[in-house]
Amino acid sequence: MTAVDFAVFVEELADAAGRTLLPFFRTSLGAEDKSRGGMFDPVTEADSAAEVAMRRMITQTFSSHGIIGEEFGNDRADAEYVWVLDPIDGTKSFISGIPTWGTLIGLLHNGVPIYGMMVQPFTREYFMGDGKAARWRGPGIDHAPIERKLKTRACASLAEVTLMTPSPLLYPPDELAAFRRVETAVRLSRYGYDCYAFAMLASGHVDCVMEAGVQAYDIAPLIPIIQGAGGIVTNWTGGSAAQGGNVVAAGDRRIHTAVLELLAG
Amino acid sequence: MTAVDFAVFVEELADAAGRTLLPFFRTSLGAEDKSRGGMFDPVTEADSAAEVAMRRMITQTFSSHGIIGEEFGNDRADAEYVWVLDPIDGTKSFISGIPTWGTLIGLLHNGVPIYGMMVQPFTREYFMGDGKAARWRGPGIDHAPIERKLKTRACASLAEVTLMTPSPLLYPPDELAAFRRVETAVRLSRYGYDCYAFAMLASGHVDCVMEAGVQAYDIAPLIPIIQGAGGIVTNWTGGSAAQGGNVVAAGDRRIHTAVLELLAG
Numbered sequence: 197m198t199a200v201d202f203a204v205f206v207e208e209l210a211d212a213a214g215r216t217l218l219p220f221f222r223t224s225l226g227a228e229d230k231s232r233g234g235m236f237d238p239v240t241e242a243d244s245a246a247e248v249a250m251r252r253m254i255t256q257t258f259s260s261h262g263i264i265g266e267e268f269g270n271d272r273a274d275a276e277y278v279w280v281l282d283p284i285d286g287t288k289s290f291i292s293g294i295p296t297w298g299t300l301i302g303l304l305h306n307g308v309p310i311y312g313m314m315v316q317p318f319t320r321e322y323f324m325g326d327g328k329a330a331r332w333r334g335p336g337i338d339h340a341p342i343e344r345k346l347k348t349r350a351c352a353s354l355a356e357v358t359l360m361t362p363s364p365l366l367y368p369p370d371e372l373a374a375f376r377r378v379e380t381a382v383r384l385s386r387y388g389y390d391c392y393a394f395a396m397l398a399s400g401h402v403d404c405v406m407e408a409g410v411q412a413y414d415i416a417p418l419i420p421i422i423q424g425a426g427g428i429v430t431n432w433t434g435g436s437a438a439q440g441g442n443v444v445a446a447g448d449r450r451i452h453t454a455v456l457e458l459l460a461g
Numbered sequence: 462m463t464a465v466d467f468a469v470f471v472e473e474l475a476d477a478a479g480r481t482l483l484p485f486f487r488t489s490l491g492a493e494d495k496s497r498g499g500m501f502d503p504v505t506e507a508d509s510a511a512e513v514a515m516r517r518m519i520t521q522t523f524s525s526h527g528i529i530g531e532e533f534g535n536d537r538a539d540a541e542y543v544w545v546l547d548p549i550d551g552t553k554s555f556i557s558g559i560p561t562w563g564t565l566i567g568l569l570h571n572g573v574p575i576y577g578m579m580v581q582p583f584t585r586e587y588f589m590g591d592g593k594a595a596r597w598r599g600p601g602i603d604h605a606p607i608e609r610k611l612k613t614r615a616c617a618s619l620a621e622v623t624l625m626t627p628s629p630l631l632y633p634p635d636e637l638a639a640f641r642r643v644e645t646a647v648r649l650s651r652y653g654y655d656c657y658a659f660a661m662l663a664s665g666h667v668d669c670v671m672e673a674g675v676q677a678y679d680i681a682p683l684i685p686i687i688q689g690a691g692g693i694v695t696n697w698t699g700g701s702a703a704q705g706g707n708v709v710a711a712g713d714r715r716i717h718t719a720v721l722e723l724l725a726g
Contacts (some may be wrong), residue, residue: 218602222666288651291665292623295584296559319560319584320604339484339585358557363652386553387628388653401487401558 206313207322209253210230213246213283213299214317220245221318224294237285243267246283246299254279260348266413267293282413285314286390295319296392302417306368309438312417314391323395326423330398334365346425348447349400354454357382357403360393371408371442374432377458394418397447404455405445428452432459470589471566472579474518475626478511478548478564479582485510486583487558496530504552508532511548511564519544531678543569547678550569550579551627551655560584561657567682577682579656588660590689595663611690613712614665619719622647625658636707639697642723643671659683662712663690669720670710679706693717697724 215283235364247267252262258402262272265281272278279302284290286297295318303311313324321334323346336342351357359382367375373417379385384402389396391414396402398421407414415429416438429437429445433455444459445453485507512532519528527537530546537543544567549555551562560583567577574616578589586599588611616622624647632640644650647669654661656679661667663686672679679695681703687694687710694702694710699721702708709724711717 215602222664236712288649291666292651293661293664294561294627294654294657296561317542318600320600335583335585337480360557365650384553385559386653388651389559392559399487399558401556 202303202311203324203326205253205257206303206311206324208442209250209301210299210313210315210322212249212253213301214248214315216249217242217284217299218317221290221295229261236380239284239291240267242290243283243287247281250279250281250283250301264413266411276306278307280304280413280416282411282417285414286392289388289390296389298391298395300391300413300417302413302420304416304438307438309416309419313422314418314421316392316397321395323398323421325398325421326421327420330421330424331455332399333397346398346421347400348398348422348427349403351403351446351448351451354378354381354451354458357451358384358386358401359404359406360386360389360402361406362390362393363387367408374461375406375408376461377461378404378455381454381458390414391418394422394429394445397427397445398422400425400447403447404451406443406455408442410440410443412438415440415443418445430456432456464666467568467576468517468589468591470522471568471576471589474499474515474566475564475578475580475587477514477518478566479580479660481511481514482507482549482564483485483582486555486560495661504549504556508548508552509554512546515544515548515566529678531676541571543572545569545574545678545681547676547682550679551657554653554655557723561654563656563660565656565678565682567678567685569681572703574681574684577685579660579683579686581657586660588663588686590663590686592685595686595689597660597664601620611663611686612665612688612702613687613692614664614668614681616668616711616713616716619643619646619716619723620648622716623649623651623666624669624671625651625654625661625667626671627655628652639724639726640671640673643669643720646719646723656683659687659694659710662692662710663687665690665712668712669716671708673707675708677703680705680708683710695721697721 220238262275262278282300289297296313301313330346333343393405432442485503527540527543547565554562563579595611599607658670697707
């Protein structure tokens with residue numbers, strides 16, 4: 197099986213997730229409506245429903261494959277092929293109505309991410325990669341769908357870097373100190389985006405993205421997109437990011453090297 | 462002249478701005494491409510071109526009106542009717558490829574904001590209000606445009622608040638200390654959004670938005686949207702926010718009162 201074989205299938209998964217999620221996005225119901233006593237949490241409902249839909253499609257199509265999902269845990273996680281699913285990456289954006297959350301779908305072969313997609317159903321954007329190449333499909337200037345190759349941009353020094361991280365409030369103290377060493381060295385530090393930050397790195401608009409304490413399903417689907425666009429993504433000591441933990445992605449290898457040095461202290 | 466008279470005209474302005482801006486969004490050219498030596502800055506180019514287009518339309522249609530714009534300053538700022546234009550609110554999002562910037566268009570009557578629109582051309586979203594009502598038009602689940610009334614949500618106490626601010630890095634020390642007093646009292650604090658945060662407050666997904674040191678064109682166009690949706694927006698001492706400065710918006714008056722008390726120290 198090659199990446200080409202299941203690229204179409206991954207889009208079908210993404211579209212099934214999108215159809216499930218959009219009705220829950222910007223709903224006035226739920227945990228965010230304090231008058232209802234929190235009986236209905238739209239994020240949990242949406243997350244669960246989308247993962248159920250994707251798990252069913254995977255099981256029906258590839259019965260021997262494993263699945264790692266945010267909501268329903270691991271199923272045959274030691275299979276040759278394992279799917280990694282995060283229906284809503286960026287739940288805080290989702291509940292705040294901000295369209296920078298995404299659905300993440302990844303495929304591991306013997307534990308190595310070989311294909312990944314991030315889809316943003318509201319903006320109708322797909323970011324996908326197989327580690328060798330990456331592409332984007334989304335609305336063009338006339339709003340009709342267009343497709344582009346994704347390529348990270350060159351960046352020679354930290355003083356030229358645009359850095360993104362979801363929020364400094366999410367870092368434990370030691371990691372925050374390490375993050376601050378990087379932040380004070382860059383040109384622009386921006387907060388507030390989850391998977392969308394990695395997508396913009398792959399698109400060549402951001403130079404470095406850092407996160408602390410991520411789960412495998414938060415990052416594994418993004419790795420083939422970032423690498424396919426020419427970027428590099430590892431944990432903070434230079435090892436594989438596929439299992440999650442503290443991760444750093446850079447569009448240019450020189451920036452990655454410089455950041456790892458600062459993180460080492 | 463009533464708000465109804467020029468609602469159509471404001472949309473024409475917004476669409477002219479969008480047509481001008483979108484070709485510059487996510488371009489690989491310009492200041493963000495370090496290999497070109499900064500000869501071409503897509504944000505400045507886009508900002509200027511969009512404001513020129515809007516100024517020309519206003520001058521041709523309402524020759525006696527004044528204009529306050531981010532790029533080209535004040536023109537008859539003491540006229541009875543004055544337009545307030547910010548072609549790209551959220552330039553840092555714009556240069557990072559994140560679709561949470563917006564074009565702001567406001568109309569003042571004797572200095573009071575009486576109509577405002579925020580448009581996000583990439584997501585095809587329009588947020589508009591006249592101080593009495595507010596509405597949103599954007600893509601529905603099937604991506605065809607739909608329209609909804611905007612309404613802020615009820616929120617009884619700070620402990621239930623979702624708070625947004627563009628970035629704590631933008632606050633001077635005294636303002637940062639005051640902001641931190643609020644931040645530590647709320648349930649969720651989120652960074653990273655400019656006008657989009659106020660739009661989500663008007664939409665009922667966010668309870669409070671704070672900013673320090675904003676210009677009149679950053680906030681005046683948003684005031685009729687926030688107020689039209691049932692929210693309240695003032696400066697940090699409870700006065701008018703129309704001239705900019707430090708601003709705080711809340712969807713529920715109880716939250717606004719509680720925040721002003723904390724800001725007073």
